[in-house]
Structures are given as structure tokens and as C-alpha cells.
Amino acid sequence: MTSEQSQMKLVYTVNEVAEVLRIGRNLAYEMVRTGDIPSIRMGKRILVPGDGLKEMLGGVPVQAH
Numbered sequence: 001m002t003s004e005q006s007q008m009k010l011v012y013t014v015n016e017v018a019e020v021l022r023i024g025r026n027l028a029y030e031m032v033r034t035g036d037i038p039s040i041r042m043g044k045r046i047l048v049p050g051d052g053l054k055e056m057l058g059g060v061p062v063q064a065h
Contacts, residue, residue, distance in 0.1 A: 007061070007063060008050045008054070008061060008062055008063075009050050009062075010049070010050050011040075011047040011048060011049055011050060012047065012048045012050060012053060012062075013045075013046075013047065013048070014028050014029055014032055014037075014039075014046050014048065015028070016048075017037060017048045017053060020053070020062055020063070029046075032046055032048070036056075037052075037053070037056065038052030038053070038055075038056060039052075050062060
């Protein structure tokens, strides 16, 4: 496992994605709703796959805070 893989989470919450992208929480939820941010639903939770987020950002590694 590379150091990049060990730092990247498998899934992020929408709030975490908002922090990573430095956008507001409401905008992050809107982007999830429109499909601009890839997401999966697990019950009531909305999760963003780490790989999908990385792909959305053009392959740039995502750093968890």
C-alpha cells in the first residue's frame, strides 16, 4: 500500500467533502444532488467514495483532515 492510499479514506461524508473542496455545506449537498459530486446512499447517510472524489478532481490525491 502506498502512502497516498494509506492517507486517502474509502468514503467521505458530504461535510468532509465540503471542507476538502473549501465550499459551503449547502453547495456540497447541491452538487451531490445534481450528480456533480459522485455519491452513494447507505440508509439515510450520503457518502462520497474516495476514488470517485479523486476522479472528479482529475486524479489529484485527496488529503483527509
